[in-house]
Amino acid sequence: MGAAWRLHELGYDGYELFEQNDYVGGLSASFIDNNGFTWVIGGHIQFSHYDYFDRVMNFIMPNEKWVLHDRDSWIWICNRFIPYPLQNNIGKLPNKELLHCLMGLFESRAKGSLNADSAHFLNWIYLSFGKGLSDLFFVPYNQKVWAYPLEQMSADWIEDRIALPNLQKIVLNIISDQNDCTWGPNNVFRFPLYGGTGSIWNALFQALPKAKIHLKARLMKWCSKNRLLWFSDGTKQEYDYLISTIPIDQLLRLDDSMLLNEKDNFIHSSSNIVGIGLRGAPPEDLRRKCWIYFPSEDIPFYRLTIFSNYSPNNVPKGPHWSLMGEIAESPCRAIKQASLIDSSIDSLTKIGCISDASMITSTWLYRAEYAYPTPFLNRAKLLDKYLPALQRLNVYSRGRFGAWKYECGNQDHVFMQGVEAVEHILFGIPELTLQHSSMANKIRIR
DSSP states (O other): OHHHHHHHHTTOOOOOEEOSSSSSOGGGOEEEOTTSOEEESSOOOBOOSBHHHHHHHHHHSOGGGEEEEEOOEEEEETTEEEESSGGGOGGGSOHHHHHHHHHHHHHHHHHOOOOGGGSBHHHHHHHHHHHHHIIIIIHHHHHHHHOSOGGGBBSTTOTTSSOOOOHHHHHHHHHHTOOOOOOSTTSEEEEESSSTTHHHHHHHHHHSOGGGEESSOOEEEEETTTTEEEETTSOEEEOSSEEEOSOHHHHHHHBTTOOSOTTOOOOEEEEEEEEEEEESOOOGGGSSOOEEEOOOTTSSOSEEEOGGGTOGGGSOSSSEEEEEEEEEEBTTBOOOGGGHHHHHHHHHHHTTSOSOGGGEEEEEEEEEEEEEEOOBTTHHHHHHHHHHHHHTTTEEEOSTTTSOOGGGOSHHHHHHHHHHHHHHHHHOOOOHHHHTHHHHHHSOBO
């Protein structure tokens, strides 16, 4: 859609956009259940590294259609809420855990930092945060969210995704007994007033020429040699350039030239989203919170979003509120999907997020097969092999799973990958986001 928008903006109509679903937005789509609750595929929020992206968002959805939030995120650990990020707020831990974490940070600092390019993720965690914080939070939480052994993951994706410890700042926070919650590019974010994140992409869809967009058109096969595409709606399409957001492993398998070596395995995890709609109002502890992280294995979800806090219109009229939990799944982490709703409700009741289960009026369950593009150890090697090979065939595999880069897989990143692919094809302008994601995450792109 980013590519289509940029072509439309340039007045170029020689394109066609094909979407396998009967809706647009992919993993950022929204759904309304039979009871009037709005749900999305995970706790998506809107923030940006790009002026161009913000201008497009403001054009398709004026200010009055957004709700602006100061991020209020927490971690449930040691039977209490601790402000996020934990490493900046260890002073809120019980004394035993606080001392253990602080000693680990001092020991880590004495050892020096690890070159992320040469380490697997588990080593990076211990050398960055020390044993205390690693054992208490970073290892169990990341095992839970990634659903793979951390020693099977690289550490070359981290960039702005994890706050590195500033020991002086941490000690000052402990002494002053203050919360430190301002870290990160998403410390201020916005959310659509109506319709969830899917409304953003529906608005963009409405602003594009309808004749150019083909819904319910799944790619069945393609021929890289003859530049032909065959879709499930019966369409046969020639192309000069192909921009694809299909997971790169699937795209390679669909080519009749058999580009993919079957020994090359792109690893991903799935996500199960549990939505719980309730009558009444949330308990006082949850009335201002955005989301909460849960490292404990006793609780099925790794993140819980108080989704009604994002917008009052995410729930039906009258006193209602809603919670949305995310549960990761992979071949290394099996999930009993049939019991996810019940186990989530039991956990929420146990920790006090739900005081009366009889107030539940709606439940929703969604499974996304491709949810997280895992930064596995030989990911860079495979991407360096296949992305250039495809591009030599005039095929630009982009997006969260098309490029398989979690570090540039947010909504703004993937939209801009489409914009930048078009500008590279038409004008030869280098693609910043994909090729230099570290830079794109650290500076504001004008």
